[in-house]
Amino acid sequence: MTQHFSLEGQHAVVTGGARGIGLATCRRFLAAGATVTIADVNAEAAEAAVAELGPGARAAVVDVTDADGVDAMVAGVMEAVGRLDAMVCCAAIVGRNAFAWETSPEEWRHALDINLTGVWLCNRAALGPMRAADYGRIVNIASISGKEGNPKMGPYSASKAGVIGMTKSLAKEVADTGIRIHSVAPAVIQTPQLEQVTQETLDYMVSKIPVGRTGTVDEVAALVHYLCSPECSFSTGSCHDISGGRATY
Numbered sequence: 143m144t145q146h147f148s149l150e151g152q153h154a155v156v157t158g159g160a161r162g163i164g165l166a167t168c169r170r171f172l173a174a175g176a177t178v179t180i181a182d183v184n185a186e187a188a189e190a191a192v193a194e195l196g197p198g199a200r201a202a203v204v205d206v207t208d209a210d211g212v213d214a215m216v217a218g219v220m221e222a223v224g225r226l227d228a229m230v231c232c233a234a235i236v237g238r239n240a241f242a243w244e245t246s247p248e249e250w251r252h253a254l255d256i257n258l259t260g261v262w263l264c265n266r267a268a269l270g271p272m273r274a275a276d277y278g279r280i281v282n283i284a285s286i287s288g289k290e291g292n293p294k295m296g297p298y299s300a301s302k303a304g305v306i307g308m309t310k311s312l313a314k315e316v317a318d319t320g321i322r323i324h325s326v327a328p329a330v331i332q333t334p335q336l337e338q339v340t341q342e343t344l345d346y347m348v349s350k351i352p353v354g355r356t357g358t359v360d361e362v363a364a365l366v367h368y369l370c371s372p373e374c375s376f377s378t379g380s381c382h383d384i385s386g387g388r389a390t391y
Contacts, residue, residue: 206260313379
């Protein structure tokens with residue numbers, strides 16, 4: 143019997159892969175037959191994730207804001223594995239909850255550097271080997287904040303809106319090839335990132351979810367899995383909501 147959404151023989155890079163949505167995605171990809179590179183700025187966490195996941199997983203330490211470092215990471219994957227079939231960009235920060243007039247320019251730039259420029263750099267690097275192979279799947283983790291905006295989360299909301307727009311642009315640039323690029327917009331997902339969010343802000347976000355709960359990392363990973371599979375062939379550039387009904391557009 144054919145396994146749907148099989149990733150047998152493929153290799154994926156997952157940034158921010160040492161925990162949260164990234165780690166759940168790595169686990170899901172391995173179960174589907176792929177091998178994975180856990181690309182994370184935290185070397186200790188990446189190695190711990192490799193130890194947990196076992197054979198088929200490898201670690202790469204990378205700061206997604208460093209263009210040369212990102213290029214070197216992708217080159218290392220090609221040297222070690224020989225292929226790059228999927229790139230999933232999960233690395234991000236929430237930042238401090240604050241009104242605009244309480245937010246420093248440095249905090250603004252830091253969020254955009256990691257959450258938007260870092261995603262662009264990883265997409266840009268991945269497109270080299272993917273274009274050469276005429277095949278690839280890229281999924282960028284955005285946020286419902288990028289569609290609706292959350293108060294006291296200006297830099298985060300702006301960066302995630304940028305990810306959605308940038309994804310649409312890149313997808314159209316390679317739409318005539320075998321490469322498909324999507325973004326995913328989760329609402330509140332139960333991840334370690336919630337430690338950066340005040341209870342007031344968390345309560346506000348959950349109150350807007352008709353399902354009435356936070357999502358799980360495994361639910362997001364299931365969507366990412368489909369988007370990274372060969373079966374996802376006639377869709378590109380879309381932003382896929384996974385928001386418990388908060389967004390339906």
